[in-house]
Amino acid sequence: MSTKMKAAYYEAFGSPEEKPVKVGELPKPSAGEGEVLIRVKGAGVNPVDAYTVRGMLKDAFPCKFPLIPGWDVAGVVEETGHAARRFKKGDAVFAYARRPEIQHGTFAEYISLSEAYVAAAPASVSIEEAAGIPLVGLTAWQSLFDAGKLEAGQTVLIIGASGGVGSVAIQLAKNAGAKVIAVASSANHAFMQELGADACIDYHTADIAVDIEKAAGGPLDLIYDCSRGDVLTKTHQLLKQGGYLVSITNSKPERRDDVKFQYVFVEPNAPQLEELARLTDAGKLKIHVSKTYPLNEAADALQQIETLHTKGKIVIRM
Ligand SMILES: NC(=O)c1ccc[n+]([C@@H]2O[C@H](COP(=O)([O-])OP(=O)(O)OC[C@H]3O[C@@H](n4cnc5c(N)ncnc54)[C@H](OP(=O)(O)O)[C@@H]3O)[C@@H](O)[C@H]2O)c1
Numbered sequence: 001m002s003t004k005m006k007a008a009y010y011e012a013f014g015s016p017e018e019k020p021v022k023v024g025e026l027p028k029p030s031a032g033e034g035e036v037l038i039r040v041k042g043a044g045v046n047p048v049d050a051y052t053v054r055g056m057l058k059d060a061f062p063c064k065f066p067l068i069p070g071w072d073v074a075g076v077v078e079e080t081g082h083a084a085r086r087f088k089k090g091d092a093v094f095a096y097a098r099r100p101e102i103q104h105g106t107f108a109e110y111i112s113l114s115e116a117y118v119a120a121a122p123a124s125v126s127i128e129e130a131a132g133i134p135l136v137g138l139t140a141w142q143s144l145f146d147a148g149k150l151e152a153g154q155t156v157l158i159i160g161a162s163g164g165v166g167s168v169a170i171q172l173a174k175n176a177g178a179k180v181i182a183v184a185s186s187a188n189h190a191f192m193q194e195l196g197a198d199a200c201i202d203y204h205t206a207d208i209a210v211d212i213e214k215a216a217g218g219p220l221d222l223i224y225d226c227s228r229g230d231v232l233t234k235t236h237q238l239l240k241q242g243g244y245l246v247s248i249t250n251s252k253p254e255r256r257d258d259v260k261f262q263y264v265f266v267e268p269n270a271p272q273l274e275e276l277a278r279l280t281d282a283g284k285l286k287i288h289v290s291k292t293y294p295l296n297e298a299a300d301a302l303q304q305i306e307t308l309h310t311k312g313k314i315v316i317r318m
Contacts, residue, residue, distance in 0.1 A: 004025040006025060007023070007068050008108070010069075013055030014055075016306065029104065029110055031079045033083055034083050035080075035113060036118060037112045038095070038112070040075045040109055041131070041318055042127040042130065042131030042317055045314045047306060049302055049305065050306040051306075052102060063102045068106075070106030071097050071134075073111055075092075075094075076090060076093070092120065092123070094273065095118045095270075097134075119270045122276075126289075129280075133285075136313065140168040142272070143248060147244070147262040148224060149244060151177075152176060156173050156220065158182050158197075160227030162191055165248065166182070175284050179198050179216070180196065180199075181197070182200050191311060209234050212238055216238065219243070223245050225246070226248055237256070239256070239259050245262075247261075290310060291304070293314065298316055301314055
């Protein structure tokens with residue numbers, strides 16, 4: 001059996017123009033104690049993968065080279081390590097594979113992961129769709145429910161609602177019985193309506209706060225900021241006193257003192273992944289994959305995701 005695998009990797013940080021990401025052969029991992037070796041079939045691409053290539057995470061996490069990008073995986077269990085008993089060879093699984101040290105990512109033929117990170121993949125969707133769920137699904141779940149305490153009957157404003165995280169957040173919030181005001185460019189309004197948004201607002205609008213207030217019909221219970229634009233600054237006054245403000249992009253946004261603020265950095269969580277798989281198989285969560293890339297084009301996928309204008313998800317297909 002080959003001891004090598006094909007992988008996208010880089011040996012120094014760099015900008016996309018410097019093209020640090022190449023594709024070649026690296027040692028194939030094996031399943032250690034409590035681990036499963038996954039044959040990767042699809043790897044979701046996220047903005048953080050591009051930031052990591054630029055070296056923007058190096059002060060937060062130890063990074064080691066050669067570094068394989070990618071934190072999302074859907075695939076098949078190839079081998080189980082000592083005392084790993086939750087899965088068997090051939091099981092279809094998916095995972096959010098962020099570990100304390102960044103080196104062994106998912107843009108490769110194989111990844112070995114603690115089975116604590118892994119859940120059975122949804123059975124009813126393609127590998128591409130399953131690969132697009134973990135990071136954005138967990139982020140939206142942990143933001144809306146763990147941090148934002150969203151409940152039925154409440155109104156949530158989602159800023160950046162047509163991308164990976166936002167498109168899942170719309171659906172999770174609607175499933176929970178909330179009213180959803182979704183912000184993205186007008187080109188994505190039909191898409192967000194299909195996902196369930198009650199009102200769609202363009203962030204280019206001059207009086208965006210007026211439009212949002214009109215659409216909400218009252219103060220907001222939760223603002224969920226998934227964008228790097230200035231909409232939050234223009235709208236945080238619409239949040240009710242004691243309401244929740246959750247950001248995944250800015251740990252210190254301009255905000256009032258009378259609201260509950262939390263910056264969320266998504267954590268691996270297999271039970272929540274199982275719930276996301278259940279919702280997917282029940283037809284209550286759909287991942288829109290706008291483009292797939294072969295592994296050889298990983299650098300192009302990273303350039304696309306860095307635009308912060310991706311509709312739904314993009315995925316690398318092995
Ligand atoms: N902290 C965490 O754990 C965590 C987890 C996941 C993601 N993130 C971060 O969250 C952000 C969103 O991630 P993603 O994967 O959803 O990205 P994405 O797929 O690129 O989506 C970006 C979204 O932002 C919208 N947008 C772009 N410019 C905007 C502006 N000026 N004002 C308002 N909305 C704007 C886009 O809409 P249009 O295409 O219509 O412009 C799109 O809906 C990224 O910065 C990412 O790094 C953080």
